[in-house]
Amino acid sequence: MKSVFETKQCAWLQKINAATGVFISKENYTHAERISKLLWEVIAIFFIVGTLITNIPYWRYTFEKSSSTALIVCNLSMILHYFVIICRSIDMVSHKTKLRRFLETVDRILESNEYSADHNNIKREAWKIPGKILICQIFILLGSQATFFLAMPSFDKDSQSFDSVEYEIFGGYLEYVDYTNIRVQIFTVANFLLNLFMWIKIYAMDCLIYFFIVLIAKEINLLRKNFSFRQFSSPSCESFAKWTQQFESIKSFVVDFNDLFSNQIILAIFDQTLALCFTGYISAKYFTGTVVLAMATVFLNGFSQNLIYCVLGQSVVNEAEKLMSQLSSGTWSRQNMFPVCHVLLSTVKRNFTLCIGNFFTLNMEFFASVIGIVFTYFMILRQF
Incomplete structure (x- = not known):
């Protein structure tokens, strides 16, 4: 069976992720592949450092020329966002050996002779959800980037629609920087493209994680469908032994996923929770059409x-x-299966959940907690 990581979908995600310093590792690299991998790692450093450098003029304007609290908060959020990106990249690079072993485990599960037809369907279906999510996120990203250009007409001081708050937040930088200078123009275009790519590569990194989560859910569903007390007459029967072998493989899969990706997930959620807090605060404090439009797209993304x-x-x-x-x-109908099923129940309850760090479980209750934090933060800041 063809490896799940040799599909076209995964190949594209690997190429995008390569430019973040996260390349799917293989032990048997040829010399040409090693050179190519090294070049991608250099590109990774270029994209991260290049994005930070091209943002320096805007950050300098923020802290030197602007008196807008909202603008300073917005840029602090941006700096924290880049810091999280670097942390996520370093985390993945430092766990490349674990990542390779994890991918080998995934392939072993999908290539097992047991339930091979079901695994083929799972492999096809598991890519559809992350693919649709990635397309939707890219459209949201393009919408957020377009809001700046929609705001441009109100930056004209002679216009009746001119708003001083919007000008300070979005347009004052246009006067601070000499846009007739070719070097500044190159920096501006480079910053726009680099920021766009930085977001896309984050989406690609998340898309791989989405794929693994969907795969875990579908594999647990397959375990449930293939469990039958009519078929499993006793704990020692051959069919039950094969089922428990698959059960142990899925348990190891979930444990390895939590070990490898829990830091990635908590960093991603932390980053977007900060964005939700900051955008909500800015929109409430400076309630104008352009500000709300710009912040709404960022809020929607997070x-x-x-x-x-x-x-x-x-x-x-x-x-x-x-x-x-x-x-x-x-x-109750198979008393001889009771002790074994009791152990299986304990294992499922303990191991078949996705963990965020050592304290939280990834579910809708956690999402409600995040929204509660954002709302509380928003209400507190509104008092000042």
Whole structure:
């Protein structure tokens, strides 16, 4: 069976992620592949450093010339965003060996002879959801980038629609920087393109994580569908032994996923939660059409990313609960299966959830907590 990571979808995600310092590792690189990989790593450093450098003039304007609290808050949020991107890239680069082993585990599960037809369908279906999510996120990104150009007419001081707050937040930088200078023009275009790519590569990194979460949910669903007390007459029967072998593989898959990606998920949610807090505050404090439009697109981006993670995490919780229900429903008719099913129930309850760090579970309850934090922060800041 062809490896899931040799599909066209994954190939594109790998290429985009390569420019963040996160390249899917292989032990058997040829010399040409090693050179190509090294070049991608150099490009990774260029994109991250280049984006930071091209933002320096705007940050200098913010802290030297602007008296707008909203603008300073906005740029602090941007700096924290880049810091999180760097942390996520470093985290993935430092775990490349674990990543390679994790991918090998995924391939072993999907290439197993048991339920091979089901695994082929799972592999096809598991890419559809992350692919649709990626397309929607890119459209949201393009919309957020377009808001600056929609705001441009109100930057004309002679215009009747001119708003001083909007000008200070969005347009004052246009006077601070000499746009007739070719070097400044190159910096501006480069900054726009680099920022665009930085967001796309974050989406690509998240898309791989989405794929693994969808895969976990579908594999748990497959376990549930193939569990039958009629078929499993005793703990020692061959069919039950094969099922438990697949069960152990999925358990290891979930444990390895939590070990490898929990930091990635908590950093992503932390980043977008900060964005939700800052954009809500700016929109409330400077309530004008352009500001609200610009902040709404950023808010939508952060809200959707957190929601996607929690909805997918909840899908794993739901499948685990259905499996637990099935394991416990028929033990009264198969008393010899009761001890084994009791152990399986404990294992599912303990291991078949996606964890964020050591304290939280990725589900809709966690999403409600995030929204509660954002709302509380917003209400407190409105008092000042």
